[in-house]
Amino acid sequence: MTVVSVHGLGKSFAGIAAADGMDFDVENGEIFGLVGPDGAGKTTVMRMLAGVMRPDRGSIVIDGIDVLADPEAAKQHLSYMPQRFGLYEDLTVDENIRFYADLFEVSRKLRAERTGPLLAASNMEPFRARLAGQLSGGMKQKLGLICALIHTPRILLLDEPTTGVDPVSRRDFWRILYGLREQGVTILISTAYLDEAERCTRLALLHHGRQRYCDTPERLKAMMPGTLVSFTSRQARAVRDALEGQPGVLGLLLYGDGVRALLDDAAKRVPGLMARLASAGLDSEPPRPAEPGIEDLFVALLKDEES
Amino acid sequence: MRPLRLKAIAVKEALQILRDPISLVIALLMPFMQMILLGYGINLDVRNLPTCVFDREASQDSQALLKHFQASPYFRIVETPSTYRDVIRALDGGACRLAIVIPPDFSQRIADSGGSAVQALTDASDDNTANIAIGYAQAVVGAYAAEATAGAAARAGLSTGPLQPVAVQSRVWFNEDLESRNFIIPGVVALVMALVGAQLASLTVSREWERGTMELLVSTPVTPMELMLGKLAPYFLVGLLDAAFCLCFAVFWFKVPFRGDLLVLFLTTSLFLVVVLGIGYLISVAIRSQLGASQIGLLVTMLPTVLLSGMAFPIDQMPKAVQLVCTFVPARYYIAILKAVFLKGSGLLELWRPVAALLAYAAVIGFFAARAFKKRLE
Ligand SMILES: Nc1ncnc2c1ncn2[C@@H]1O[C@H](COP(=O)(O)OP(=O)(O)O)[C@@H](O)[C@H]1O
Ligand SMILES: [Mg+2]
Numbered sequence: 001m002t003v004v005s006v007h008g009l010g011k012s013f014a015g016i017a018a019a020d021g022m023d024f025d026v027e028n029g030e031i032f033g034l035v036g037p038d039g040a041g042k043t044t045v046m047r048m049l050a051g052v053m054r055p056d057r058g059s060i061v062i063d064g065i066d067v068l069a070d071p072e073a074a075k076q077h078l079s080y081m082p083q084r085f086g087l088y089e090d091l092t093v094d095e096n097i098r099f100y101a102d103l104f105e106v107s108r109k110l111r112a113e114r115t116g117p118l119l120a121a122s123n124m125e126p127f128r129a130r131l132a133g134q135l136s137g138g139m140k141q142k143l144g145l146i147c148a149l150i151h152t153p154r155i156l157l158l159d160e161p162t163t164g165v166d167p168v169s170r171r172d173f174w175r176i177l178y179g180l181r182e183q184g185v186t187i188l189i190s191t192a193y194l195d196e197a198e199r200c201t202r203l204a205l206l207h208h209g210r211q212r213y214c215d216t217p218e219r220l221k222a223m224m225p226g227t228l229v230s231f232t233s234r235q236a237r238a239v240r241d242a243l244e245g246q247p248g249v250l251g252l253l254l255y256g257d258g259v260r261a262l263l264d265d266a267a268k269r270v271p272g273l274m275a276r277l278a279s280a281g282l283d284s285e286p287p288r289p290a291e292p293g294i295e296d297l298f299v300a301l302l303k304d305e306e307s
Numbered sequence: 308m309r310p311l312r313l314k315a316i317a318v319k320e321a322l323q324i325l326r327d328p329i330s331l332v333i334a335l336l337m338p339f340m341q342m343i344l345l346g347y348g349i350n351l352d353v354r355n356l357p358t359c360v361f362d363r364e365a366s367q368d369s370q371a372l373l374k375h376f377q378a379s380p381y382f383r384i385v386e387t388p389s390t391y392r393d394v395i396r397a398l399d400g401g402a403c404r405l406a407i408v409i410p411p412d413f414s415q416r417i418a419d420s421g422g423s424a425v426q427a428l429t430d431a432s433d434d435n436t437a438n439i440a441i442g443y444a445q446a447v448v449g450a451y452a453a454e455a456t457a458g459a460a461a462r463a464g465l466s467t468g469p470l471q472p473v474a475v476q477s478r479v480w481f482n483e484d485l486e487s488r489n490f491i492i493p494g495v496v497a498l499v500m501a502l503v504g505a506q507l508a509s510l511t512v513s514r515e516w517e518r519g520t521m522e523l524l525v526s527t528p529v530t531p532m533e534l535m536l537g538k539l540a541p542y543f544l545v546g547l548l549d550a551a552f553c554l555c556f557a558v559f560w561f562k563v564p565f566r567g568d569l570l571v572l573f574l575t576t577s578l579f580l581v582v583v584l585g586i587g588y589l590i591s592v593a594i595r596s597q598l599g600a601s602q603i604g605l606l607v608t609m610l611p612t613v614l615l616s617g618m619a620f621p622i623d624q625m626p627k628a629v630q631l632v633c634t635f636v637p638a639r640y641y642i643a644i645l646k647a648v649f650l651k652g653s654g655l656l657e658l659w660r661p662v663a664a665l666l667a668y669a670a671v672i673g674f675f676a677a678r679a680f681k682k683r684l685e
Contacts, residue, residue, distance in 0.1 A: 047522075103528065
């Protein structure tokens with residue numbers, strides 16, 4: 001069953017499209033990822049889905065409700081966790097939970113029943129009386145999730161919930177998300193991390209406000225041609241310039257400590273490239289295979305698209 | 308409107324007030340400081356009033372009167388001009404605020420009536436000070452006159468009771484002093500409440516924007532009406548508390564007589580609070596920074612209330628165009644109500660005009676405030 005249906009969605013600020021041509025359907029119980037680097041338009045899409053920002057074009061249907069026509073009705077069905085921490089730092093953990101429970105008219109009894117397990121699942125029990133402003137980044141995000149879940153929404157919108165969060169909290173966070181999925185909650189999550197993107201059932205790649213691909217993580221990775229290697233060098237910029245346009249080089253990306261190159265056939269090309277670097281007077285270790293990050297995927301896929 | 312959501316907003320807002328030092332200072336400390344500063348500031352103004360005396364008789368009697376003025380703490384003789392033109396120049400130039408003109412037949416007048424023997428001229432631009440100054444001048448002249456008659460009577464071998472002049476003196480002084488306070492303190496109460504109400508309410512929505520809590524809030528089903536009423540409810544209670552404090556301060560500290568009905572006072576005060584909170588809320592919705600909102604709140608309440616409410620300058624002495632502007636200053640009506648309730652003991656029926664004006668004001672502000680907030684970012 002399709003729970004979220006987005007078609008031709010777009011939004012511009014001062015004539016520049018922050019999001020454009022968004023088209024995807026999300027099925028019940030999916031964890032759907034909006035993946036892209038900073039400025040890709042993830043937050044803009046999330047805000048439009050949450051009904052707090054009016055799209056310029058396109059349509060959104062959530063649980064059969066036209067969000068553009070009746071955003072308030074849609075808000076009863078979903079929970080939105082903004083990228084920036086949106087809870088009250090001068091309220092305690094308990095007071096924040098109670099506030100959101102009351103806003104969604106959760107009865108006192110139900111609130112009591114749900115709060116315990118949610119706090120336990122996120123290891124937050126000992127901090128119930130602590131002011132939210134005094135929690136660590138990871139705990140703040142978990143509190144945000146608890147508040148979002150207190151009214152058992154059918155759809156959860158999470159905007160970069162794990163950015164800047166410690167690994168332990170991040171693991172807790174994903175464990176809770178998997179649990180929700182089993183209960184049939186549909187989750188839309190945005191992320192700039194590829195390892196998180198891989199945990200999604202499907203994902204849409206966003207770049208400069210446009211939706212590039214929408215598929216399962218496996219299929220997207222498979223679309224990435226060739227293999228990724230990284231050259232470690234202190235003269236990264238010069239290395240990149242030397243490798244630019246060499247046969248078999250599909251894409252290049254500059255990093256702090258070197259260059260990543262996407263090669264059509266690593267075994268065949270590496271000796272030639274090393275020779276090229278040596279003749280340019282650049283020293284470099286032989287390249288090592290690299291785990292593709294989100295940027296690499298973009299470099300590869302966009303390169304692919306251009307040719 | 309859902310009761311649980313309304314309660315959620317109100318409880319949250321109350322907790323935030325209790326934990327926000329700025330709100331607490333505005334709610335608790337500001338009324339106290341303002342009552343003291345404004346209540347006393349205005350009374351102290353009348354001490355050492357620069358005064359000039361034009362003595363046209365230059366007799367022993369007129370010199371004796373002059374001594375009385377010099378002895379009074381309320382007047383400081385700065386000039387003794389010898390023509391009317393000099394008197395006017397001194398007043399216009401601001402060298403003195405009050406001019407006493409002793410007529411050429413002063414001794415005769417004192418002997419005859421003991422009454423209006425002396426002419427007092429004031430700088431009318433500050434009507435309040437002028438009124439008080441004239442009152443004090445009357446008291447000085449009255450005391451002198453009483454003393455002179457008593458002296459004359461004693462010389463004539465008649466007994467008029469030696470305590471009488473003292474009695475006259477003290478009564479006039481005491482009354483006059485009170486009247487000046489009665490005149491100004493209701494205005495101070497209204498000013499304090501307008502300031503506190505608008506300031507507190509001006510922070511409430513802008514705080515959500517500034518702290519980044521708005522995005523999450525507008526993603527919930529809360530309605531703009533619930534948000535407004537829930538947010539203003541705790542401020543309304545704080546406002547009533549402040550009003551009670553200010554009014555008690557007026558009665559027990561400044562000794563303004565209270566002859567009215569507490570219920571009338573409560574109802575009209577609530578009405579005025581609704582108006583000022585509504586104004587503050589509108590500002591808060593329009594301006595997204597707390598500092599900006601509170602400064603606009605200060606400007607919008609302080610200036611009209613001080614200048615155009617009749618608190619310091621009587622409205623009926625203003626130009627017609629300015630009087631029209633005064634019609635839109637809510638404090639004007641509340642001050643009129645306070646004075647009437649305190650001094651005359653007026654009931655709601657007698658007060659129907661200012662009450663109706665405040666009701667209309669509350670309705671208009673409420674109408675716009677309820678529609679001002681949009682559940683959208685941007
Ligand atoms: N409220 C806004 N006003 C103007 N420009 C905006 C606004 N929100 C986002 N943008 C612009 O839209 C683009 C996409 O932003 P955003 O949706 O925040 O991306 P992401 O969340 O993927 O980092 C950016 O270039 C950003 O500067
Ligand atoms: Mg973002």
